[in-house]
Amino acid sequence: MMHTLTSIQAAQQFAGLTSKWTRLNGHVVSKRWSSSQRPHNVAKRWASSQRPPNLAKRWASSQRPPNLSKRWSSSPNLAGRKSFSALTAFGWREFGGNEAGSVFKSLPCSLAISRRTSAVQAVVATPSPRTDSNADVAKELGFAKIEEQFIEEYKSTAILYRHEDTGAEVISVVNEDENKVFGIVFRTPPKDSKGIPHILEHSVLCGSRKYPLKEPFVELLKGSLHTFLNAFTYPDRTCYPVASTNIKDFYNLVDVYLDAVFHPRCIDEVQTFQQEGWHYELNDPSEDLTLKGVVFNEMKGVYSQPDNVLGRVCQQAVFPENAYSVDSGGDPNAIPDLTFHEFQDFHRKFYHPSNARIWFYGNDDPNERLRIISGYLREFQRNSAAEDSEVKVQKLFSEPKRVVAKFPVGEAGDTKKKHMVCLNWLLSENPLDLQTELALGFLDHLMLGTPASPLRKALLESGLGEALVGGGIEDELLQPQFSVGLKGVSHDDIPRVEELIFSTLRGLIEEGFTDEAVESSMNTIEFSLRENNTGSFPRGLSLMLRSVGKWLYGGDPFEPLKFSQPLAALKARLAAEGTKAVFSPLIQTYILDNQHRVTVELQPDGEKAAQDENFERKRLEQVKASMTEEDLAELARATEELRRRQETPDPPEALKAVPCLSLSDIPKEPISVPNEVGELCGSTILCHDLFTNDVLYTEVVFDLRTVRSDLLPFVPLFCQSLLEMGTKSMDFVQLSQLIGRKTGGISVYPSTSSLRGKVEPSSHIIVRAKAMVSQTADLFSLIRTVLQDVQFEDQQRFKQFVAQSKSRMESRLTGGGHAISASRMDAKINVAGWVSEQMGGLSYLEFLKNLEKRVEEDWPSVKENLDEIRRLVFSKKGALVNLTADAKGLIAAEPHVALLLKSFPETSGAEISNWDIRLPAINEGLVIPTQVNYVGKAANIYESGYKLNGSAYVVSKYIGNSWLWDRVRVSGGAYGGFCDFDSHSGVFSYLSYRDPNLVKTLDNFDGTVQFLRELQLDSDSLTKAIIGTIGDVDSYQLPDAKGYSSMLRYLLGVTDEERKQRREEILSTSLKDFHEFATALEIVKEKGVVVAVASADDIQAANEERPGLLDVKVVL
């Protein structure tokens, strides 16, 4: 569970739903993860260095975003792969599949793609770190230097200190990276599943000694320039990281976080515990009792997701004797047993410097870092937390075990083929040596990392199941594990899946891996390590998570940061001994001969959701029955008091305590990205001259609008087929290995957005690829091969793609119903939304269900559809090539781009299709088996005559961080409540996430109009709202993302003049703009379309309360 308190970054990934994610407290589902076609998805666990923020957090508990979890769901890895995590950090995975899927318009607002450049950020000059007499300062402040190392790989000096009085450990990393990172980590192993670590993680950010307001965290969200702001709960630790490129902002964030963890108000006031954890709610003694709480509902959502259930059951079965045998996120059935006293006690015990590991990273003054933390540490004396928080070693079993559990499914569809089976091994009792760890990480990639990897391929091609489960080799907890299995399996086939895993592993021991496979994995891993592309996730944070994975257990915290030497050693071993000698013994010893194996079988249970509901209802009835009249009156009073507290704004003095930048700290100009527009062979070329460390990034873009509307749902599968079908001369394994050997990755996906003022959307197929500049020729030649030579012949593989996509879409419904709701609403309002929904929404799922049969019965016609898309799309007409590299790289690329372009026909001869289609604008209730709801309401505010002004971004962000946060989340008890404004289409949408309510949430959405109309804002609050918006606009981007954003702006017609104008409008936003926006939002209230993804009971109740509100549609 990692929970996080928000993250703007995630927000940015999730271009479509930017601001709303910010308040999800953790479980940010970023667009990339929800994409329906990430072919190389296996991997997120790898992504240690490039994991997007959201990913990171979900981990520890079971809350990873839905599709992220193609392989896994809740095992605890992701965040800090240990030393071999470095090796397994694949840039291309992130890269691949990103932007794909697009349930959401690819680019809802131009703001989402304009970002901050480094140059503009240098608000305060930082002293050159290495010239200070660091040793003296450290000593004076009470820190003993334990070790200093220069990390060549990241051009960084890293020093480990111990604070003498408390034992707190600090790593201070100094380098040139302007994206500064701070994090504090406590070991917090739970003893039960009442969710203490998770509830504390939420609660400490709700006010502290120095910042005595309800939620300083929300104030930071509203008004800081953070590039990362969040918190994560793992099975054994809690992390509080922040990042910013602005030094003043950075130290503000650090101070708020330090005060929060050491002096939170939540341990003195029961109300925060009630709000974030759980409480009984009773408005009137005559009513039924209900259970509320943010974490409580969050975890109900988690427990409604089958992938999460599997991950949790596996972890607990593998570690029956230590802290990992319980759920640090909290079991919704156990959370209501948690007492405030236990909660206070846990904080007292573990949130102590003696149990803290503190991380600083970046180009700020290292002495200042020590000064800031010593200010907090000096109030404490050493305690026993370091020993008390140790995680016990799980002893290895003497014989294998088997566990059977159930998970909730709905009434729709066939449940026979819904079983899951996963084999899990605990690899070792003791820490592994570096070489072994590394080799295991490498082995993992070889076996499972790509569609061509033998174990993955064998399982998927067997036809025994729909998609992989299990995280492969995971080393994020105390002891490493290996797990793999299948879902979508029929009960009778379970033994066959088990046997297939064993026989494949035995085969790999005997035959080893091909040289091509090893070379491909090696290149992929090396490329990714050298590129160190962490996406929007700060590099310093990715290093922290890796380091903590060792540091937390007393290992060498520097080791995971260094990869050159160990990688060279592994290469040398492979060269000298051969791959078989290196890998076969590992499979034999750690997997096949290992008796610590747990086979987990998960059975679909149509009754389970109802049973869970009943369990809760009975419990509440019993509690109520046991209460006296006085008790009930007291509870009603307490409910009222909590509500009053939640709805009373913080006094201005308290708000002033949270430090904030002023408008003069904000650059007046938008970030400019070099963009040269040219022409080559009749196509448009965009060149971005940026330093990329010798990597060439390219996008080759084709107009999708030549495709007939009935073919659109084929497009995602078409894209996957291009990369995973093979050509006449190469099968897909060879093709995939060639891509791995010669490039940093290629991905292909559709991208669609509305164009302002137009009915017809912008819609493209984007081929995104990267390679070292020296590999440019190979890169473009491979792109040509993929687009032109791939044969759509393999019916069986195509069938697998369909099954996998279907499985992914189903997971998405239970885990990300808000995304399904958003795409559905968009599809009812505009053409771009309709197109996207055809390729990634509920319509797509319906298409996939029918397609399975068609592939079986009429493959030639399916094949013809794929060929037809290729004919219609790939021509020079309307094509565009985007290049990002330094000048040398750009020049080197030109002839290869020309060659590629020349290989396409001038035109496909097809006209732009008329896609003027939308779904009927009726309100829908989509029924799924769930304990929590996802509620949405949306309309096009341009239809009310609203004219776009930059202030709209400020106001929308403010609505999300104030009214919706307070009403939908804080008092409503939903995990998230947010809004989104797509400035291209004009669609303004409200959404809730893991929400116990339905009608009440719609009322809260509608209440926004009045809230805005009556709003009074002092100048400080207004400034905060403006700065926070600029923070989103100027979000931190690595060079590839800058080039990509610039291209999207070009495609959507967003000029630099417009960006400048919007920025001025943002900076000059006034209270009047808020009031005027209320009028614009009336159309959503009066005419908005509603889509709720919810349980049958809640939809029925909503229709009883408001007859005819929702058209009921059972989808799962």
Ligand SMILES: [Zn+2]
């Ligand atoms: Zn949470």
